[in-house]
Structures are given as structure tokens and as C-alpha cells.
Amino acid sequence: MQQLRRLITIAYVFIKYRLDDFVPVHLLPWYLRLAFYLAPWRLNPLPKRMPKEKRLRLALIKLGPIFIKFGQILSTRRDLLSPKLAAELAKLQDKVPPFSSRLAKNIIEQALEDDVSKIFARFDTDPLASASIAQVHAAQLLSGEEVVVKVIRPNIERTIEKDIRLMLVAARLFQRYARDGKRLKPIEVVEDYRHTIFGELDLMSEAANCAQLRRNFQDSPLLYVPDVYWDWCRENVMVQERIYGTPIGDVETLISKGTNMKVLAERGVEIFFRQVFQDSFFHADMHPGNIFVDCQDPESPRYIAIDCGIVGTLSEVDQDYLARNLLAFFNQDYHEVARLHVESGWVGAETRINEFEGAIRSVCEPIFEKPLEEISFGQLLLRLFQVARRYNMEVQPQLVLLQKTLLNIEGLGRQLYPQLDLWSTAKPYLESWMKRRMGPQAIWQEIKRQAPAWIAHGPQMPELIRNSLISFNQYPQHQAQLNKRLENIESSLDGQAKGRKHRAVGTLVAALGLVSLHTPYMWDAQASSSLIALGIAWILLRG
Numbered sequence: 153m154q155q156l157r158r159l160i161t162i163a164y165v166f167i168k169y170r171l172d173d174f175v176p177v178h179l180l181p182w183y184l185r186l187a188f189y190l191a192p193w194r195l196n197p198l199p200k201r202m203p204k205e206k207r208l209r210l211a212l213i214k215l216g217p218i219f220i221k222f223g224q225i226l227s228t229r230r231d232l233l234s235p236k237l238a239a240e241l242a243k244l245q246d247k248v249p250p251f252s253s254r255l256a257k258n259i260i261e262q263a264l265e266d267d268v269s270k271i272f273a274r275f276d277t278d279p280l281a282s283a284s285i286a287q288v289h290a291a292q293l294l295s296g297e298e299v300v301v302k303v304i305r306p307n308i309e310r311t312i313e314k315d316i317r318l319m320l321v322a323a324r325l326f327q328r329y330a331r332d333g334k335r336l337k338p339i340e341v342v343e344d345y346r347h348t349i350f351g352e353l354d355l356m357s358e359a360a361n362c363a364q365l366r367r368n369f370q371d372s373p374l375l376y377v378p379d380v381y382w383d384w385c386r387e388n389v390m391v392q393e394r395i396y397g398t399p400i401g402d403v404e405t406l407i408s409k410g411t412n413m414k415v416l417a418e419r420g421v422e423i424f425f426r427q428v429f430q431d432s433f434f435h436a437d438m439h440p441g442n443i444f445v446d447c448q449d450p451e452s453p454r455y456i457a458i459d460c461g462i463v464g465t466l467s468e469v470d471q472d473y474l475a476r477n478l479l480a481f482f483n484q485d486y487h488e489v490a491r492l493h494v495e496s497g498w499v500g501a502e503t504r505i506n507e508f509e510g511a512i513r514s515v516c517e518p519i520f521e522k523p524l525e526e527i528s529f530g531q532l533l534l535r536l537f538q539v540a541r542r543y544n545m546e547v548q549p550q551l552v553l554l555q556k557t558l559l560n561i562e563g564l565g566r567q568l569y570p571q572l573d574l575w576s577t578a579k580p581y582l583e584s585w586m587k588r589r590m591g592p593q594a595i596w597q598e599i600k601r602q603a604p605a606w607i608a609h610g611p612q613m614p615e616l617i618r619n620s621l622i623s624f625n626q627y628p629q630h631q632a633q634l635n636k637r638l639e640n641i642e643s644s645l646d647g648q649a650k651g652r653k654h655r656a657v658g659t660l661v662a663a664l665g666l667v668s669l670h671t672p673y674m675w676d677a678q679a680s681s682s683l684i685a686l687g688i689a690w691i692l693l694r695g
């Protein structure tokens with residue numbers, strides 16, 4: 153029944169905002185097309201005066217937080233949407249009315265199994281922020297620390313599940329009937345969203361991500377991540393150190409505090425590349441609401457990151473892919489890019505390198521038309537993925553996540569300091585990464601990494617060798633080879649032993665001749681010389 157009511161609401165919003173403009177009517181079967189043209193909503197011309205992208209944004213707001221968040225995430229898929237639609241959806245803000253503080257307290261008390269007044273010296277009933285998934289309250293621990301308490305909205309899981317089911321129905325219809333239905337992969341996009349949003353519901357996993365990121369940047373002047381109070385963390389409640397930075401989007405305040413905007417913008421890029429190439433662990437939800445700046449030293453501004461619900465990790469293969477390709481790209485060596493793809497099996501071995509190189513060149517050259525400081529790494533990667541997909545390369549979701557984060561970071565950096573030269577900030581990172589990866593130190597590190605395993609296996613070595621020989625023996629052809637080799641070895645050993653014997657006899661005979669030659673009255677000189685000659689001949693011929 154509830155589902156039906158929700159469906160009616162969606163239909164109403166669809167009609168109200170005339171979202172039929174997104175439906176390619178000419179591709180529908182004739183009866184649906186007829187129904188479409190006769191539909192009474194077509195008499196509602198009012199919203200038509202508004203661009204359809206704006207109408208879609210307003211419709212998502214009307215449908216509530218789950219749809220708003222979907223729109224926000226969708227806005228980062230610039231590989232799928234038109235620039236106009238992506239820009240419009242990026243305006244979505246998931247500020248939603250808070251739920252009651254009484255309810256928030258109940259959830260906290262149930263999760264932490266204690267009274268709020270026994271856990272906190274102070275608990276602010278007015279929430280600090282209220283978003284689609286969670287609400288945040290400021291508080292103070294009994295030990296005096298200022299903290300924030302993040303509480304997941306009640307019953308949000310059921311709401312998400314229901315809304316996503318409806319989104320999937322819409323996605324299936326879209327995939328079936330829309331002109332771009334297959335290319336835009338709507339079902340995959342919705343499934344992806346389901347995965348992301350459910351991931352955000354587990355605050356224990358968010359707390360663990362925060363702790364890891366904090367450790368990675370311990371003592372770094374670049375980034376600060378607030379501490380987590382594990383004793384007070386559960387799946388739906390998280391208590392974290394409160395931070396007091398300036399929101400990164402508040403450029404006016406940052407400037408008024410005398411912040412060095414160039415350093416700030418460069419540090420953003422540095423943080424990103426360090427996360428990717430040093431730690432292989434990156435904050436993947438770097439929207440302005442999650443980034444603050446500590447301006448205590450305006451010449452050395454430090455980033456503060458919160459909300460580590462979405463993080464990305466890269467395998468060594470992904471890192472390798474990224475670093476080598478970015479370096480080759482910036483040297484405009486498209487042949488190298490194409491070769492790398494084929495060599496590492498990212499695209500099929502049958503791919504013609506020259507043809508692939510041409511395809512990459514044609515999408516990248518226009519980008520390099522611009523001055524270096526205007527080139528977008530994110531766009532570049534996006535283009536590369538698009539070409540690679542045409543050549544049947546499955547781009548890993550982690551790389552797509554990274555590319556979206558990179559677009560965010562770049563946008564942010566250029567907003568702070570429009571002349572930001574990403575390449576000169578990133579190049580040293582990439583190059584030192586390559587050196588670290590390929591240089592003697594990397595080999596030494598690898599030996600060090602493997603050594604414990606080798607040592608651990610040391611005592612089992614004879615057994616391992618024996619086992620390998622046994623398994624080797626199991627193959628008849630190998631056995632025959634092995635037997636042959638053994639025979640060869642035996643006969644060679646045999647030969648060597650015989651040779652040694654003959655050499656000994658020859659030496660003995662020659663030595664006897666020598667002795668008799670120098671011993672008066674033993675034999676005459678001729679007999680002695682004959683003995684010496686016989687001994688030498690014996691050695692030469694039989695030894």
C-alpha cells in the first residue's frame with residue numbers, strides 16, 4: 153500500500169515537472185506513443201518555460217533526500233551526462249529538516265546502552281547539521297573533550313530500499329526505451345548508488361576509515377583528520393572529535409584570514425596524489441561540505457577532512473596504470489599509452505596499437521590545445537576511460553571513483569586559486585613514485601618484504617624439493633627425461649672414476665721409470681726411458 157502511495161507521488165511529480173521531456177517518445181511502440189500524446193498532463197504547459205534540467209533538479213528535491221543524494225552522486229558522472237545536466241544536478245544540497253532531538257537521544261541511548269546525561273557533560277539538542285542520512289549534534293564528553301555525535305536517521309534503511317526499488321523500475325524502463333538507454337547504463341548507476349548509500353549507513357566502517365586516514369597523515373602539515381572515540385561508536389552512532397575550521401567553500405573568510413590561497417590549492421592536489429600514490433587509500437567524498445581549513449598559520453594552511461564514509465583503495469596494478477598513463481599523457485606520448493594498454497592486457501592483445509593510438513590522440517589533442525594550467529587531469533582520465541571502453545577495457549570501479557574525486561579536487565583547487573598548475577604539483581609525485589617503484593630501493597624493499605616468507609619456508613626446503621621431484625616424477629615424459637639425465641650423470645661419473653684410475657696407473661709407471669733412471673744398477677737407461685714413455689702415453693690415451 154505504502155509502495156503504491158509512493159508510486160503515485162512519483163507519478164505526480166513526474167507530471168508536475170513535465171519530465172516526459174526526457175522520454176524519447178518516437179522510440180516507443182505506437183500504442184504507448186498514442187497514450188503519451190493523449191495524456192492530460194500535456195495540458196500543463198507552465199513548467200515548460202523552465203529548462204528541463206532545472207525541472208529535473210526541482211523534481212528530485214520534491215521526492216526527498218534519497219533522490220536528492222542520487223542526483224548529487226549522478227552529477228559527478230560527467231562521463232554519462234550532458235554538461236548542462238551535470239551542472240544543474242551539482243546544485244543539489246542535501247540539507248533536510250532535522251528529526252526530533254528526543255528521537256536522536258533515544259537512538260543514542262539504545263545504541264550505547266546508557267543515559268545521554270551519563271555519557272556527555274553537555275549534549276546540544278539543536279543539531280549542528282542535518283543531512284539525508286544522518287544528523288550531527290555537538291556535545292562534550294565527561295572528560296572535557298568537545299565532540300560531535302553523528303546519528304543515522306531512524307528507519308532510513310527501509311526508505312532507501314523502497315526508493316531504490318522504484319528507481320530500478322525507472323532505470324529498466326529507461327534502459328529499454330531511451331535512445332541512449334544502453335550507453336548510459338542506468339541500472340548499473342542505480343546499483344552503484346545502492347552500494348554507496350548502504351555503505352554510508354555503517355558508521356563503524358566510517359569510523360575505521362577516519363582512523364586509517366588520520367594515521368596516514370599523522371604529523372603531516374597537509375591534512376588533519378579528527379580523532380574517533382571508539383568507546384562510543386556503534387553501527388548507527390559515531391562520536392568524533394569536534395573540529396573548528398573554515399569551510400573550504402567560504403573563500404571570502406579564507407581570504408580575510410590572510411590564507412595563502414596558492415599554497416592551499418596546491419596542498420589539496422598534493423594531498424590527493426599522496427593518498428593515491430603513497431597510501432593507496434583516498435577519501436572519495438571530497439565535496440566542499442566535507443572539507444575545512446585550519447588557518448592558524450595562514451601561510452601554511454592545513455586541510456581538515458570529515459565524513460570518510462566513502463573511500464577508495466588502489467591495487468598496485470591500478471597505481472601502475474594511473475602513474476604510467478598520466479606520465480605518458482603529459483609527454484603527449486600516445487603511442488606509449490596505447491602500448492601500455494596492450495602490453496598489460498588492459499585491452500585485448502588483438503588491438504591494433506596504431507589504431508588505438510590514433511583514437512587516444514583524437515580525444516586528447518584538443519585538451520592539450522589549452523595552456524597547461526587549464527588542463528584537467530580528471531577530464532583527461534575520463535576521455536581515456538571512454539576510449540578504453542570502446543576497445544573493451546573494463547575500467548575498474550575504483551578508478552572511476554578516483555577520476556570523480558580528481559575532478560572534485562581540481563574544481564576545488566581552481567576555485568581557490570584559478571592559476572593552479574596541477575601538472576607541476578603532481579609531476580614530482582608521479583616521478584618519485586616511478587623511481588621508488590623501479591629503483592634499487594624498490595628491489596631492496598621487495599627483498600625485505602619477501603625475506604620473512606623465504607626464511608619461514610627455509611626449514612621446509614628439503615621437503616619442498618623432494619615433493620617437487622616426486623610430482624615431477626609423476627609425468628612419464630619427465631620421468632624418462634629424468635632417467636636419461638641420471639644415466640648420463642652416472643656414466644659421466646663412471647667415466648670420471650675410470651679416468652682417475654688410468655691416470656694413477658700411468659703416473660705410477662712414469663714415476664717408476666724416473667726413479668729407475670736415477671737409481672744406479674736398477675735398470676738400464678733405455679728400459680727406464682721406455683717406462684717413462686709408457687706412463688705418459690697411458691695418461692694421454694686412457695686418462
Ligand SMILES: Nc1ncnc2c1ncn2[C@@H]1O[C@H](COP(=O)(O)OP(=O)(O)OP(=O)(O)O)[C@@H](O)[C@H]1O
Pocket residue numbers: 246280281282283284285286287288300302378392393394395396441442458459461
Ligand atoms: N568532527 C566534526 N566537527 C565539527 N563539525 C562536524 C564534524 N563532523 C560533522 N560536522 C558537521 O556536520 C555536517 C554533516 O556531517 P557529515 O558530512 O559527516 O554528515 P553526512 O550525513 O554524511 O553528510 P553528507 O553525506 O551529506 O556529506 C558537516 O558538514 C559539518 O558541518
